[in-house]
Amino acid sequence: MTVAEKPVHAPIEGFPIADHCLTIGGIAVTRLAERVGSTPFFAYDRGIMTDRVAKLRAALPEGISLHYAMKANPMPAVVTHMAGLVDGLDVASAGEMMTALDTGIDPRDISFAGPGKTDAELARAIAADIVINMESPGEMERIAGIAGIQGVTPKVAIRVNPDFELKTSGMKMGGGPKQFGTDAEKVPDMLKRLAELDLDFYGFHIFAGSQNLREEALFEAQEKTIDLAIRLAGAAPRSPRMVNIGGGLGIPYFPGEKPLNLMQVGEGLNSLMPRAKKGLGAVELVMELGRFLVGPAGLYITRIVDRKISRGRVFLVTDGGLHHQLAASGNFGQVLRKNYPVLIASKADGAGKEEADIVGCLCTPLDRLGDKMALPEGEVGDLVALFQSGAYGLSASPINFLGHPKPLEVLV
């Protein structure tokens, strides 16, 4: 072969085609659109979430707990479903905490991380008796002060800014100067002060990065995380009950990206377990995952409102756009725009017949959902499905931009 093949999207799993139409949870997307009553909408498949948790658990060694980071998808029905599958929920605000508590989960299985917690938020978290991942010595003093007023002993963990980073990561959350956590080298001093305060020490939260698709990079970070936890545990007032080793498991969004080999991830972690047990004792090791568990379970469905040809290029103008799926437009952390996987859902098994641009309804050139995609001929009325839309979709998008109604979400 002399010409490099064009990279393609990883195959999409879990959405079979029946009668030329994409299905979700056994329901044709066209029919689901009738049930929802309006487009655009987000549809999430609970079966795919269940399946992903099961596959991950099967690959991971005994003794690893799973937490769901609900910032990935905070729809209450999704959070409730996930709460029944995992061992804990991670929240990033008092608002998310309310949704998490509504599931009925034990508050001690909820943890709260975030670099800018206000006194009001801390007071609510203390009252709820959840585990607070403290981001700094200053935040620790505020927690102790507020807890004193409430007359309770709050559950706390220390979020550590590690002295390494998760290489080749979509987002680096640790290593170097960061707003997250306390620098690893300052943690012993913080533990000393912690021992003087009326705080119930739970453990450490060490999170190096997210959206990583390289098994070796993940292993390297996990190894360093466990070693760091062992070092820090020596300075703690009591053995940590929990060490949150973060997540970082990515999903393939763009052409050329491949899903992680879970067996390899599991084997890597398994090889670290003896060292963890020896150094940390009967600690609960927690993996915190959001995107990995729910991202592939979601579709963003829009309808074609106009089909136009401008100077030789086909534009399929939809009723959706970046106000609902900002990341798919290439405007949330990406440097160069790349396409999410997309299908004409109502012609799902049609072979690519034309090159078309899929755009949103907003009056801005940023509002692109697919550039020069090979698709069956899309017509007015056809439904378009964007895959990998179950995480950081609706809740991470500027829904009020240009004043369109808020789209619905459905869990099937």
Place this chain on the structure above:
Amino acid sequence: MTVAEKPVHAPIEGFPIADHCLTIGGIAVTRLAERVGSTPFFAYDRGIMTDRVAKLRAALPEGISLHYAMKANPMPAVVTHMAGLVDGLDVASAGEMMTALDTGIDPRDISFAGPGKTDAELARAIAADIVINMESPGEMERIAGIAGIQGVTPKVAIRVNPDFELKTSGMKMGGGPKQFGTDAEKVPDMLKRLAELDLDFYGFHIFAGSQNLREEALFEAQEKTIDLAIRLAGAAPRSPRMVNIGGGLGIPYFPGEKPLNLMQVGEGLNSLMPRAKKGLGAVELVMELGRFLVGPAGLYITRIVDRKISRGRVFLVTDGGLHHQLAASGNFGQVLRKNYPVLIASKADGAGKEEADIVGCLCTPLDRLGDKMALPEGEVGDLVALFQSGAYGLSASPINFLGHPKPLEVLV
């Protein structure tokens, strides 16, 4: 001088400092925060908006109307204020149309542009008797069909995708293949069809780009726009009553950018007026502006929640973030993140004493509001002001991201 000076932000006008504190509309920002009752919040100064409209009108030739593109800032109080200053409002959705109509403005002074208008939106616009900027022949047919059912003759203009672009523009909206409007070369055919339908022809909407800071580039686009309108008018069923020549006037956001010379912009347009009058007769020439009129009138105010030093770098962690001011975080159309102008509002006249990073409260490394800025020492409780936040701020940001409460807005 042998070393190039580091580019700096253009001076900020309209927010005097009194007793070391930034003021807005004569009110100290610290006091305004007490009145609003919570941080973060957006504050807009109606006086600055009035002043900007007056200065622009003084620079522009007679016979140029001004429209406010309310997508820049759809806060109802702002839209009402602007409606009293300008000659018309431009909306981008039926939702925005409702706010525009609530101001009491004459519906014929409202125009509605947007590439993905649904039948439901078109029906509402037709019933409201506003001017619809038609984006394609297909949309024209849908309008005629819906208007027939309602038994009314809708007011329509043709949005043209010009055969040129606005050079060096922040966002290019015309030229080449685009989802906006009808290609200039296809407009004569569309006009022929328009004449067969029961549609009240108002004119043309020709919009080449936005956020431009080069007077010559603006002049070149305006000249080509007027020439194009004259060419197209020859094929119209009647003389156009209105030609919307777009806006494109930018504001300085980043170090090194300078405000436009309005006199130069006005002189350029003035030199085109004889040609426009000769070729278009008693047409109303409309400039449509959003950001230019309201952007510099707005502040985003956050409070410092934590001050931390991580590996030698100072981080001021605020209670705000990209969920309210996405563009300032560098994640809305920018390729490389640059700083908006920022001040410690409660120490506004303090000389720069340290280099600090201003970050938001979200658990993502994308949440940066200022990188390595020279600022007086910010402490917990201090207010931070982001300037140039009156346009594409709150409404263009993912407010639900991580579940924090929606911030308030105040017009002073």
